[in-house]
Amino acid sequence: xxxxxxxxxxxxxxxRITDDxxxxxxxxxxxxxxxMAIFGQQDxxxxxxxxxxxxxxxxxxxxxxxxxxxxxxxxxxxxNEDGSEPEQ
Amino acid sequence: MxxxxxxxxxxxxxxxxxxxxxxxxxxxxxxxxxxxxxxxPVHRWKEYVPDVVVLPRTTEQVAEIVRLANRTGTPVVxxxxxxxxxxxxxxxxxxxxxxxxxxxxxxxxxxxxxxVTVQPGINMLKLNEVLQPHGVMFPDNPASYPCSMVGxxxxxxxxxxxxxxxxxxxxxxxxxxxVLPTGDVIRVGEGGGRKLRKASTGYTIKPLFFxxxxxxxxxxxxxxxxxxxxxxxxAAFFGYRDYDTAWRSTGALAKSGFATLAGVVxxxxxxxxxxxxxxxxxxxxxxxxxxxxxxxxxxxxxxVVPAAREIMRIGRESGGSYLGDEISQGDWAARHDxxxxxxxxxxRTGEVAPMSWHCEDAALNYSVLPRxxxxxxxxxxxxxxxxxxxxxxxxxxxxxxxxxxxxDYLVEIDIGIWEQKLDDEMWEAWLxxxxxxxxxxxxxxxxxxxxxxxxxxxxxxYVPQELGGAFDVMKKIKRALDPxxxxxxxxxxxxxxxxx
Numbered sequence: 001x002x003x004x005x006x007x008x009x010x011x012x013x014x015x016r017i018t019d020d021x022x023x024x025x026x027x028x029x030x031x032x033x034x035x036m037a038i039f040g041q042q043d044x045x046x047x048x049x050x051x052x053x054x055x056x057x058x059x060x061x062x063x064x065x066x067x068x069x070x071x072x073x074x075x076x077x078x079x080n081e082d083g084s085e086p087e088q
Numbered sequence: 089m090x091x092x093x094x095x096x097x098x099x100x101x102x103x104x105x106x107x108x109x110x111x112x113x114x115x116x117x118x119x120x121x122x123x124x125x126x127x128x129p130v131h132r133w134k135e136y137v138p139d140v141v142v143l144p145r146t147t148e149q150v151a152e153i154v155r156l157a158n159r160t161g162t163p164v165v166x167x168x169x170x171x172x173x174x175x176x177x178x179x180x181x182x183x184x185x186x187x188x189x190x191x192x193x194x195x196x197x198x199x200x201x202x203x204v205t206v207q208p209g210i211n212m213l214k215l216n217e218v219l220q221p222h223g224v225m226f227p228d229n230p231a232s233y234p235c236s237m238v239g240x241x242x243x244x245x246x247x248x249x250x251x252x253x254x255x256x257x258x259x260x261x262x263x264x265x266x267v268l269p270t271g272d273v274i275r276v277g278e279g280g281g282r283k284l285r286k287a288s289t290g291y292t293i294k295p296l297f298f299x300x301x302x303x304x305x306x307x308x309x310x311x312x313x314x315x316x317x318x319x320x321x322x323a324a325f326f327g328y329r330d331y332d333t334a335w336r337s338t339g340a341l342a343k344s345g346f347a348t349l350a351g352v353v354x355x356x357x358x359x360x361x362x363x364x365x366x367x368x369x370x371x372x373x374x375x376x377x378x379x380x381x382x383x384x385x386x387x388x389x390x391x392v393v394p395a396a397r398e399i400m401r402i403g404r405e406s407g408g409s410y411l412g413d414e415i416s417q418g419d420w421a422a423r424h425d426x427x428x429x430x431x432x433x434x435x436r437t438g439e440v441a442p443m444s445w446h447c448e449d450a451a452l453n454y455s456v457l458p459r460x461x462x463x464x465x466x467x468x469x470x471x472x473x474x475x476x477x478x479x480x481x482x483x484x485x486x487x488x489x490x491x492x493x494x495x496d497y498l499v500e501i502d503i504g505i506w507e508q509k510l511d512d513e514m515w516e517a518w519l520x521x522x523x524x525x526x527x528x529x530x531x532x533x534x535x536x537x538x539x540x541x542x543x544x545x546x547x548x549x550y551v552p553q554e555l556g557g558a559f560d561v562m563k564k565i566k567r568a569l570d571p572x573x574x575x576x577x578x579x580x581x582x583x584x585x586x587x588x
Contacts, residue, residue: 017371017372018364018365018371019438020365020366020438021365021371027368028368029368029371031366031432031440035434035438035439035440036439036440037439038439038440038441039440039441039442059421060417060418060421060422061421063421063422063424064321064417064421066213066216066217066220067225067229067318067321067386068317068318068319068320068321068386069317069318069319069320070319070320070321070389071320071321071322071323071417072320072321072322072389072392072393072396073413073417074400074410074413076393077393077396077397077400078397079397079400081412081413082409082410082412083324083400083403083404083409083410084404084410
């Protein structure tokens, strides 16, 4: 059951990524809380963090579709993932 | 409770034109229509508040308001979405703030002659949602795309992120209806045609009504270009070990000559440092990555696929490493984010502070980009060290010419400003920073603005220097069209037109 309290789904402790950044969930970055003394970091339940990130992906997909029927990647061009030509 | 700041007689006349629901005198209505997203002297907010806000729905209502302003000597400041970055929609002398947001009708979609006719208060994203089922698009795509409006784009002579492919705002308006500063209503286009793209009859008047920042009237209807909705979008982000290699690669990509090329943008080391510090796409990028070049293409799939393959070859052979589909596609789709997310900056200690975003822009030729970049960053660094409320968020250079993206660039340095700390000393420091940046631009043969306009303090002082004799012509035009100086008075130093 989702709770609307931080304690109901407390995010995991952060892992340090760089001097400036920590990470609690894969590929979701936060400013190092030690660098947020003037303006304190907001507590966000885990479910809300995931909601925001999912919404972000929805937004980007919507924006692609808004401007064109298809988005081309390397496979559509017949190239390798790193953009190089496949070996003949 | 409302706060009346205009005479009862003027209020009654406005209500007579618009009805009570079209005339707002309350404090929130007026104070919220004062500033724009550009840094603003928040400690002097009350100096820029309009006396009354009006919300017309028709051209005739706009014309009546302007005629009333002439009779009473009341300033009129047009405002669409208020997303501009040169304070065109910020009143300098109170008066009537004419908000066009209720003028948001789509009047006609012409799929035969490929135009759409709209009122000025419509937003491009909402317009394109309506156009999409018809297989067409209005391709004006600023960073403010989700929130800016057609009327403001015309008043600013806006710049589009896909302008290399489709043109900028001024290239995308066939004709428009304008309420002149006297209240007369005219239509300007190519000759007398409403849906023509080129004519040679008489003076070419239409360009005069792009970028005037509300000083020459109010656009009340525009007939816009429609293009086929693109089948395919392609974006590629390349990484480089140094700026100079990235700059040369940018030149090679921009000169590739593909009609589907919508834009090429070059991010410098400072921008990468900012993105590496505070942007999810770059935090885990390797240390060697010092500069990035992005390319975007639109068109039919049969055109875009072979052209994109060639773009990939040019990018590789000019020293770029492809950063992958996820970053390329995600960052391109995120190109409007600046208007949608709260920003933070860093003090010199690395401490986070809430900062507003200022992008100081210019138009500059390709050849001078590396030298301008060094001088602009040196200026920013001086002010960051001395005052402690600024942060350098890096620079980018974006292909500027419509359909000819090879010779000149929209160049911006993004500077974060901790607005809550502004006082007279800090504000003056900021203006001096802008002035020094502008002096560099002019010394290298550039223009103060490619995109935002140049009517703000810190820019506008240099407009006579940049334009020379053309500024005298500007003044003569202003006085001829606006004999009582009612349209957005005080902007662009145009009070000088009335001095003798």
